[in-house]
Amino acid sequence: MNARYLAVGATLAGIAFVASHHGAGMVDWTAWWPVLAPVAWYLLSRCNEVFLAFYLDAFDKLRVNQRPSSALAWPTRVRLALNSYAELVLNFAVLYAMTPADWWQCGAQRPTSFTDLLTYSALTITTSGGGGFVARHWVPQLLTVYEVMCGLMLLVVSFTIYTGRGLSKRAATHLGKG
Structure with a gap:
């Protein structure tokens, strides 16, 4: 299922990419919220999961x-x-794309x-870092903080524990043979 969820995230990101590059920049999704609310709910629930x-x-x-x-x-x-990490990047990007443009820092950035x-x-x-962009509204600010927490959980905690445990088992196996 992990690969399927990643594919769904990639598909939604592809739709957002095409929509933003088809028009003149960022799409104003505010009129579409009744339709997109289930998509946002799905994306947030996947991030939580x-x-x-x-x-x-x-x-x-x-x-x-x-x-x-x-x-x-x-x-x-x-x-x-790693699949989940890539999915989170895509899911959060789509969630950010659903926010109005004026929720981000004004000006050139x-x-x-x-x-x-x-x-x-x-x-x-x-x-x-955020690549020079700053969220002004509390919704993208909260999403940003949550994305950092998800990234830390996957990279620092899970990935470190998995590789540490796996490598220690592999080293123990090689030591036992030598």
Whole structure:
């Protein structure tokens, strides 16, 4: 299902990309909110699901002397985490694209296309900065903070635990053979 969710995120991002590049810059989605509200709900629920699933799974791996609740191998966990990471970048970019343009900083640094918001999302989730854009309204500000939290959960907590555990098992296996 992870790959399907990533495909849905990519499809929605593709639609937002085409819509923003077909017209003259950012699309004003405010008139479309009755139709797009279920899409926004889906995107937010997927972000919540990814965050919670990896949060619970990462801490499940840290339990001492207890069997893990899942038998997934560490390479599979890493692949799922990377797919989910890419999905989060796309989902947040589409959510940002659904916000009105005046919710972003006025002047030359206002995002003008979906590509700008995709870049903002990718830079935000890595906590390296927003690419010069600043959210003025509380909705994109809250989304930005939540995206940073999701990125930290996937990269720092989950990815570190998965690779650390997987590499330690691999090292133990090689030491046992030598």
